[in-house]
Amino acid sequence: MRRALVALIATAATLAGTTLPALAAPAPGAPGLGDEYFPDYGNSGYDVSHYDIRLRYYPDTDTLTGTTTILATATQDLSSFNLDFILDVTSVRVNNRVATAARTGDHELVVTPPRGLAAGQPMTVVVQYSGVPSSKRAAGSTAWTKTPDGALAVGEPEMSWWWFPANDHPADKATFDVSVSVPDGVEAISNGVQSRPPSPEILGWTRWSWRSVKPMATYLAFLAIGQYDLRTDTAPNGQPVLTAYSQLLAPDYADAARASVERxxxxxxWESGLFGPYPFEAQGGVVAPPGAISFALENQTRPVYSARFFRGGSNTYVVVHELAHQWFGDSVSVAQWKHIWLNEGFASYAEWLWSQAQGEGTAQEIFDYTYAHYPADSPFWSVKPGDPGAADVFDGAVYDRGAMTLHQLRLAVGDTAFFDIVRTWTTTHRYGNGTTDEFVALAERISGKELDALFQTWLFTPAKPDVATAPAASAASLRAAAPHQPKSWAAIQRAHALLSGH
Incomplete structure (x- = not known):
């Protein structure tokens, strides 16, 4: 059809006595979306709308076999395109025709269809594969974790490479179906809602199926396979709640984990009252086996927590942090990884607000403690949260100084404008992406104030800011807003120390 159209246009042009320039030949899509920190993450030339991931996992050998079907649309004339993936590929088909696949770099799979794809053309890409994910290394690590009873696919900023081929960057979100066959008696947990109950597949095997109907960044898709105790409930808003606890948790802190995640x-x-309506279709959380991971991650609809967060007792702060990410990071994702403070600063500030609501230290008192905790010559102040660099994407300053930035914004514009800014941000960028410049512009528009100096000082200046000129009246009002004052500085220190890893 395209060739016929070109011929028709060329004939018409000839009859009219004009000469048309030759159409550009289809070209390869770039092996990256141009992220400043991770230039080869994601791929250009197409936009994904849906991933259908169908797997079988053998816990005894850590072997994964699978077929992933990707629904996408070409955004340019393509002769080939890339997928981010490192397992062994058996076959690739593009629009029902066998394609060739070749590897380049440590995680790039170059797919060449037998005929080019036109801009705007739908793409159905079917990749069949297998491998032992924990044996594969890329980006200097193995993100897939083999556990004594199964495996965990949980990681940031890359994770999909070890279990499904993808356009792996938050700028290209999609909906997901994840279906996993595991031996009977083993649980397989992922995002969203169960699209069907766990069902026998063949003798000795059970299939678990999950569906996420809201757009999701690829690194937020997760898989937890093993022996888990599952709990189900219904949230006040009517949504299904599913929580899961590794059966390998030690009894002395298994109850602390439940006392935290069950909230x-x-x-x-509570967060919906601050940030706007909850953006997804399900709720929950997973507590991983001891030693499996050392962090918590805000996997969409169902964060995954390291067991270490509960060894000292209950810890609702990490739950507050990861659930705040459902708005900041999951629904509103970064356009590039340099803007990571928009995820971590908000999630950390949510902990401060929770502390105040619980009477364990006001946001102002935690700010004061954090500011005093780091002397002027501390390396903490040398990291710019607004542009930390690829090596420091998850530095403590991104979290703490990001939260301090938001507190200074709140002091500068007042509570009414501040929470209006927050709710407008989560509404206008819902299921999309955002940048620091966009957030600053929104804050200035709603507050009517010029805020460049504030953000420059707190996000982009590698030195300890001077808070001597902070609005004293606003600070006092924030202290007075707390329902209960903390009994001692120990309460504030406890709140500060419970910041989560991700």
Whole structure:
């Protein structure tokens, strides 16, 4: 059809006595979306709308076999395109025709269809594969974690490479179906809602199926396979809640984990009052086996927590942090990884607000403690949260100084404007992406104030800011707003120390 159209246009042009320039030949899509920190993450030339991931996992050998079907649209005339993936590929088909696949770099799979793809053309890409994910290394690590009873696919900023081929960057979100066959008696947990109950597949195997109907960044898709105790409930907003706890948790802190994560629906209800309606279709959380991971991650609809967060007792702060990410990071994702403070600063500030609501230290008192905690010559102040660099994407300054930036904004514009800014941000960028410049512009528009100096000082200046000129009246009002004052500085220190890893 395209060739016929070109011929028709050329004939018409000839009859009219004009000469048309030759159409550009289809070209390869770039092996990256141009991220400043991770230039080869994601791929250009197409936009994904849906991933259908169908897997079988063998826990005894850590072997994964699978077929992923990708629904996408070409955004340029393509002769080939890239996928981010490192397992062994058996076959690739593009629009029902066999394509060739070749590897380049440590995680790039170059797919060449038998005929080019035109801009705007739908793409159905079917990749069949297998491998032992924990044996594969890329980006200097192995993100897939083999556990004593199964495996965990949980990581940031890259994770999909070890279990499904993808356009792996937050700038290209999609909906997901994840279906996993595992031996009977083993649980397989992922994002969203169960699209069907766990069902026998063949003798000795059970299939678990999950569906995420809201757009999701690829690194937020997760898989937890092993022996888990599952709990189900209904949230105050009517949504399904599913929590899961590794059966390998030691008895002395298994109850502390449950006492924290079982408050998920309560925390989401509270955060909805601050940030706007909860953006997704399900709620929950997963506590991983001891030693499996050392961090918590805000996997969409169902964060995954390291067991270490609960060894000292209950810890709702990490739950508050990861659930705040459902708005900041999951629904509103970064356009580039340099803007990571928009994720971590908000999630950390949510902990401060929770502390105040619980009477364990006001946001102002935690700010004061954090500011005093780091002397002027501390390396903490040398990292610019607004542009930390690829090596420091998850530095403590991104979290703490990011939260301090938001507190200074709140002091500068007042509570009414501040929470209007927050809710407008989560509404206008819902299921999309955002940048620091866009956030600053929104804050200035709503507050009517010029805020460049504030953000330059707190996000982009590698030195300890001077807070001597902070609005004293606003600070006092924030202290007075707390329902209860903390009994001692120990309460504030406890709140500060419970910041989560991600």
């Amino acid at each position: 998920t629906a309560e925390v989401i209800d």
